[in-house]
Amino acid sequence: xxxxxxxxxxxxxxxxxxxxxxxxxxxxxxxxxxxxxxxxxxxxxxxxxxxxxxxxxxxxxxxxxxxxxxxxxxxxxxxxxxxxxxxxxxxxxxxxxxxxxxxxxxxxxxxxxxxxxxxxxxxxxxxxxxxxxxxxxxxxxxxxxxxxxxxxxxxxxxxxxxxxxxxxxxxxxxxxxxxxxxxxxxxxxxxxxxxxxxxxxxxxxxxxxxxxxxxxxxxxxxxxxxxxxxxxxxxxxxxxxxxxxxxxxxxxxxxxxxxxxxxxxxxxxxxxxxxxxxxxxxxxxxxxxxxxxxxxxxxxxxxxxxxxxxxxxxxxxxx
Amino acid sequence: xxxxxxxxxxxxxxxxxxxxxxxxxxxxxxxxxxxxxxxxxxxxxxxxxxxxxxxxxxxxxxxxxxxxxxxxxxxxxxxxxxxxxxxxxxxxxxxxxxxxxxxxxxxxxxxxxxxxxxxxxxxxxxxxxxxxxxxxxxxxxxxxxxxxxxxxxxxxxxxxxxxxxxxxxxxxxxxxxxxxxxxxxxxxxxxxxxxxxxxxxxxxxxxxxxxxxxxxxxxxxxxxxxxxxxxxxxxxxxxxxxxxxxxxxxxxxxxxxxxxxxxxxxxxxxxxxxxxxxxxxxxxxxxxxxxxxxxxxxxxxxxxxxxxxxxxxxxxxxxxxxxxxxxxx
Amino acid sequence: xxxxxxxxxxxxxxxxxxxxxxxxxxxxxxxxxxxxxxxxxxxxxxxxxxxxxxxxxxxxxxxxxxxxxxxxxxxxxxxxxxxxxxxxxxxxxxxxxxxxxxxxxxxxxxxxxxxxxxxxxxxxxxxxxxxxxxxxxxxxxxxxxxxxxxxxxxxxxxxxxxxxxxxxxxxxxxxxxxxxxxxxxxxxxxxxxxxxxxxxxxxxxxxxxxxxxxxxxxxxxxxxxxxxxxxxxxxxxxxxxxxxxxxxxxxxxxxxxxxxxxxxxxxxxxx
Numbered sequence: 001x002x003x004x005x006x007x008x009x010x011x012x013x014x015x016x017x018x019x020x021x022x023x024x025x026x027x028x029x030x031x032x033x034x035x036x037x038x039x040x041x042x043x044x045x046x047x048x049x050x051x052x053x054x055x056x057x058x059x060x061x062x063x064x065x066x067x068x069x070x071x072x073x074x075x076x077x078x079x080x081x082x083x084x085x086x087x088x089x090x091x092x093x094x095x096x097x098x099x100x101x102x103x104x105x106x107x108x109x110x111x112x113x114x115x116x117x118x119x120x121x122x123x124x125x126x127x128x129x130x131x132x133x134x135x136x137x138x139x140x141x142x143x144x145x146x147x148x149x150x151x152x153x154x155x156x157x158x159x160x161x162x163x164x165x166x167x168x169x170x171x172x173x174x175x176x177x178x179x180x181x182x183x184x185x186x187x188x189x190x191x192x193x194x195x196x197x198x199x200x201x202x203x204x205x206x207x208x209x210x211x212x213x214x215x216x217x218x219x220x221x222x223x224x225x226x227x228x229x230x231x232x233x234x235x236x237x238x239x240x241x242x243x244x245x246x247x248x249x250x251x252x253x254x255x256x257x258x259x260x261x262x263x264x265x266x267x268x269x270x271x272x273x274x275x276x277x278x279x280x281x282x283x284x285x286x287x288x289x290x291x292x293x294x295x296x297x298x299x300x301x302x303x304x305x306x307x308x309x310x311x312x313x314x315x316x317x318x319x
Numbered sequence: 320x321x322x323x324x325x326x327x328x329x330x331x332x333x334x335x336x337x338x339x340x341x342x343x344x345x346x347x348x349x350x351x352x353x354x355x356x357x358x359x360x361x362x363x364x365x366x367x368x369x370x371x372x373x374x375x376x377x378x379x380x381x382x383x384x385x386x387x388x389x390x391x392x393x394x395x396x397x398x399x400x401x402x403x404x405x406x407x408x409x410x411x412x413x414x415x416x417x418x419x420x421x422x423x424x425x426x427x428x429x430x431x432x433x434x435x436x437x438x439x440x441x442x443x444x445x446x447x448x449x450x451x452x453x454x455x456x457x458x459x460x461x462x463x464x465x466x467x468x469x470x471x472x473x474x475x476x477x478x479x480x481x482x483x484x485x486x487x488x489x490x491x492x493x494x495x496x497x498x499x500x501x502x503x504x505x506x507x508x509x510x511x512x513x514x515x516x517x518x519x520x521x522x523x524x525x526x527x528x529x530x531x532x533x534x535x536x537x538x539x540x541x542x543x544x545x546x547x548x549x550x551x552x553x554x555x556x557x558x559x560x561x562x563x564x565x566x567x568x569x570x571x572x573x574x575x576x577x578x579x580x581x582x583x584x585x586x587x588x589x590x591x592x593x594x595x596x597x598x599x600x601x602x603x604x605x606x607x608x609x610x611x612x613x614x615x616x617x618x619x620x621x622x623x624x625x626x627x628x629x630x631x632x633x634x635x636x637x638x639x640x641x642x643x644x645x646x647x648x
Numbered sequence: 649x650x651x652x653x654x655x656x657x658x659x660x661x662x663x664x665x666x667x668x669x670x671x672x673x674x675x676x677x678x679x680x681x682x683x684x685x686x687x688x689x690x691x692x693x694x695x696x697x698x699x700x701x702x703x704x705x706x707x708x709x710x711x712x713x714x715x716x717x718x719x720x721x722x723x724x725x726x727x728x729x730x731x732x733x734x735x736x737x738x739x740x741x742x743x744x745x746x747x748x749x750x751x752x753x754x755x756x757x758x759x760x761x762x763x764x765x766x767x768x769x770x771x772x773x774x775x776x777x778x779x780x781x782x783x784x785x786x787x788x789x790x791x792x793x794x795x796x797x798x799x800x801x802x803x804x805x806x807x808x809x810x811x812x813x814x815x816x817x818x819x820x821x822x823x824x825x826x827x828x829x830x831x832x833x834x835x836x837x838x839x840x841x842x843x844x845x846x847x848x849x850x851x852x853x854x855x856x857x858x859x860x861x862x863x864x865x866x867x868x869x870x871x872x873x874x875x876x877x878x879x880x881x882x883x884x885x886x887x888x889x890x891x892x893x894x895x896x897x898x899x900x901x902x903x904x905x906x907x908x909x910x911x912x913x914x915x916x917x918x919x
Contacts, residue, residue, distance in 0.1 A: 010383075035744055133672065141897055262857070283772070
């Protein structure tokens with residue numbers, strides 16, 4: 001090696017100097033200062049704007065509304081929570097939670113084969129196709145997806161046309177004649193609401209289930225088969241328990257998203273309300289912010305319990 | 320001439336863990352110095368203290384007579400070859416090697432020239448355009464070496480640099496590192512847990528255990544005259560004899576060490592022992608003896624008659640092969 | 649190596665997976681067909697005829713252009729804010745260990761973990777309490793809040809791969825904190841940030857639930873669409889807008905995918 005002109009000979013070199021050098025030295029001497037500088041902007045934003053708003057909302061749920069003037073009374077009371085227990089409001093809560101549960105179960109059933117195929121059998125190019133095949137619907141416009149189903153479920157839409165061509169229209173009519181799930185057409189029935197919910201949240205179930213299944217070593221399944229288990233026994237005793245954390249992780253999304261949604265049941269559904277619609281109506285036209293706030297606490301509490309149970313089941317490792 | 324590195328009562332504590340505990344250390348300029356010890360013994364923390372990645376909890380560190388505490392790593396004229404090489408994945412080999420020159424503001428022409436010279440020195444001429452991901456483990460290690468040496472540091476730190484290489488490559492690199500160090504005259508500080516590596520490469524060795532230096536000396540001293548039971552056992556797997564046994568064999572109630580290769584079997588005037596096991600090692604055979612309840616290993620050169628298990632034998636040793644270590648070692 | 653028997657895909661699984669993927673994609677494809685239909689009063693299938701005229705009609709609609717422009721501006725600024733906040737947070741979480749790390753990562757995820765309606769109504773009532781009038785900036789405030797997590801997730805995953813020894817190596821070779829950021833950290837996390845930014849843009853561009861609470865009188869493109877969904881007045885224009893929205897959101901998602909795809913090869917070494 002030739003001797004470079006810039007090679008220093010002292011054991012300690014001078015700093016770079018300037019503001020950058022001084023700041024850099026200060027951060028090196030005091031790493032906590034750097035941490036403080038890095039964390040302050042996001043914490044100010046999320047901690048003050050976001051958490052502050054959430055707490056403000058929570059506090060308002062303990063206020064009440066004066067029935068004559070329609071003004072918010074800023075005094076602590078549990079009266080508003082009492083109103084949640086009215087039969088009409090309880091109805092809304094039960095309906096929403098039931099819907100969220102059914103949507104979650106249906107999503108898990110449809111998601112499993114896709115996730116299993118993508119995790120175990122898709123290789124190379126097909127793996128990418130499957131990944132994008134799930135990511136694109138996940139990220140594509142929520143409203144467009146809802147709109148697409150409005151087209152599909154409309155009386156004059158494609159679904160009726162297909163059933164008509166197959167001479168199966170009586171199936172749809174018979175189903176729509178049923179109480180609760182039926183209605184004038186699929187686009188104004190709870191069945192329609194359910195279908196759209198499942199469609200829109202399905203990708204949120206596929207991804208965590210796939211992640212969980214990818215961690216199952218292939219030889220585990222071979223070992224099970226080797227020990228004489230039928231494919232069905234392998235599925236029930238080996239695959240399902242190992243996929244369960246993924247399913248629970250996915251259900252956090254499907255459950256939470258269904259609990260809070262107010263647009264899908266408004267566009268494709270009946271006049272029966274869901275929690276999200278009730279919140280929207282109470283804060284909007286009715287101006288009853290306390291009741292709206294109390295309603296939002298319901299999904300938060302339900303999700304809190306759900307997350308706690310999920311954490312105990314070890315679902316967070318699959319996220 | 321000041322010491323290249325000197326530690327005065329240096330401690331580094333992590334909470335209640337004393338990773339380095341009141342260490343005194345002097346490394347001469349131009350020396351090939353090895354820090355030897357099991358994992359967790361504090362040798363790597365000492366290296367990081369020299370590099371500046373750690374700061375001492377107490378004590379004083381000097382590098383070529385200049386105070387080191389409070390000086391960030393980027394202002395120390397000291398470079399490191401990392402255990403995992405830490406090559407920048409987004410830069411090609413030449414840019415990796417020239418990184419230090421680029422930071423120092425060297426021009427493009429100088430960087431290219433110096434990087435190529437450094438790559439030639441580590442026997443990788445013409446590899447500049449490749450990405451680190453396209454190199455083998457041995458080649459990455461050479462690039463890491465070139466990247467550190469191109470800056471002409473006052474001290475070069477090597478953190479278990481040969482740990483990930485296979486045996487053959489490792490022996491070749493040991494030889495090359497020694498030649499390189501002598502040619503450049505740079506002080507090398509080398510961390511390893513492999514006593515063979517330390518013995519064959521270093522001018523001097525410090526043996527670490529539990530955050531302290533057990534002994535510092537030339538390989539010969541460390542090997543022949545271990546000061547403590549730990550050193551005797553860790554360096555070269557010597558037999559460590561209890562004061563009771565030493566008293567019986569040599570008449571002194573002190574701990575002692577006796578090298579397996581210094582013991583002979585079959586001498587009628589020797590001590591009684593029972594063979595409890597033998598294992599063939601290729602160039603030698605190891606015979607395990609039971610001497611009044613203590614285990615002693617003997618290395619027999621190949622070709623020597625090997626006793627069978629359960630056989631009673633007599634053994635003897637050169638008078639100065641039994642090394643006394645004091646009553647409290 | 650697995651045996652052939654294990655490698656052969658069961659037919660039933662293949663069919664189920666295929667149907668599942670079709671279920672995910674056919675509805676979106678249907679939107680494309682409807683953009684060309686001649687029918688403008690109902691959602692009739694099959695379309696009685698195909699035409700390109702609705703593209704011209706949509707092109708000449710100022711309200712669509714206004715909504716599109718608002719959406720793009722909101723998404724751009726929200727993305728910039730999310731990039732700064734998300735990167736800072738990811739750097740702090742992944743490069744240092746401190747008390748409360750878990751709480752902070754939970755805080756970042758909260759805005760998308762909780763139903764959007766909660767974020768929306770909280771912000772709205774907070775704006776009311778603080779007497780902040782609705783504006784462009786109130787929309788950005790809401791969007792940036794839930795976009796942070798997307799950038800954060802991408803950045804954290806990549807930061808984890810930029811091993812600590814790379815940063816030490818850079819400092820060892822004479823680079824101070826800022827030089828290390830510029831020459832080592834940024835090149836290694838750059839594509840992840842770009843991908844996170846693309847996804848944040850797509851998320852903001854598409855958001856409707858929070859926006860309905862923070863927008864006041866202004867209409868982003870999703871708000872415009874929502875109004876059309878609730879009270880259909882311009883079905884053909886809506887069809888065209890829906891198709892354009894699908895295409896516009898696909899581009900950043902595909903780009904983000906290609907940017908992060910080769911990540912494992914980019915920094916394959918280091919512990």
